Amino acid sequence: MFSGIIETLGRVTRADQSDGNLQLTLATSFPDLTLGESVAVNGTCLTVTAFDPKGTAQFYVSRESLARTNLASLAEGHPVNLERAVALQTRLSGHLVQGHVDGLARLEEVTPDAGAHRIALRLPAALARYAVEKGSIALDGISLTLNAVEDQPDGSALIRLTIIPHTWEATNLHARRPGDVLNVESDIVAKYVERLCKPAL
Numbered sequence: 001m002f003s004g005i006i007e008t009l010g011r012v013t014r015a016d017q018s019d020g021n022l023q024l025t026l027a028t029s030f031p032d033l034t035l036g037e038s039v040a041v042n043g044t045c046l047t048v049t050a051f052d053p054k055g056t057a058q059f060y061v062s063r064e065s066l067a068r069t070n071l072a073s074l075a076e077g078h079p080v081n082l083e084r085a086v087a088l089q090t091r092l093s094g095h096l097v098q099g100h101v102d103g104l105a106r107l108e109e110v111t112p113d114a115g116a117h118r119i120a121l122r123l124p125a126a127l128a129r130y131a132v133e134k135g136s137i138a139l140d141g142i143s144l145t146l147n148a149v150e151d152q153p154d155g156s157a158l159i160r161l162t163i164i165p166h167t168w169e170a171t172n173l174h175a176r177r178p179g180d181v182l183n184v185e186s187d188i189v190a191k192y193v194e195r196l197c198k199p200a201l
Helices: 063-068 165-170 188-197
Strands: 008-018 021-027 038-041 044-051 056-061 079-084 103-113 116-123 136-139 142-145 148-151 157-163 181-186
Touching (some): 038 056, 136 157, 142 157
Antiparallel strands (some): 008 021, 008 079, 038 044, 103 116, 103 181, 116 157, 136 142, 136 181, 148 157
């Protein structure tokens, strides 16, 4: 379980695709990783399969994860958002984030705003129903608050958010450009409520 508060920016040192899977090597700056530990990489929960004391870590990314996330587009030098799993004594400064990506959103607009940045993304119809004004969403693993949700005729939604200067600089958002796709994890509470409200067969 994660909180959506990014700890550091890592960097891809190798990204080897083979047989539809990805062997990903990252410079994490975490000197005390453990084998089998969960780390959220751009909001995707991955397992440490190898590491060294310098903080270089390897991850196996399955076909399922590649199909649902933006990890297939990673290449050497790309920055990635990193968060280690929360501990019981950790403050939950963001919201409950599982690291299970639901889909992708396309970045439509980036507008500087007095040191902050206003961004807009298009959510596909399958995810739009979980987005509500002032609700929570995780984008590339970053816990964010929705300023506005504009439903579109095709069932998609245009979501608008404000990114404060700290979040802009401390995450990979500053490297994103319109047309890029970001990993989306919808609020788990919304998904459970939808499931519980469905009539029993």
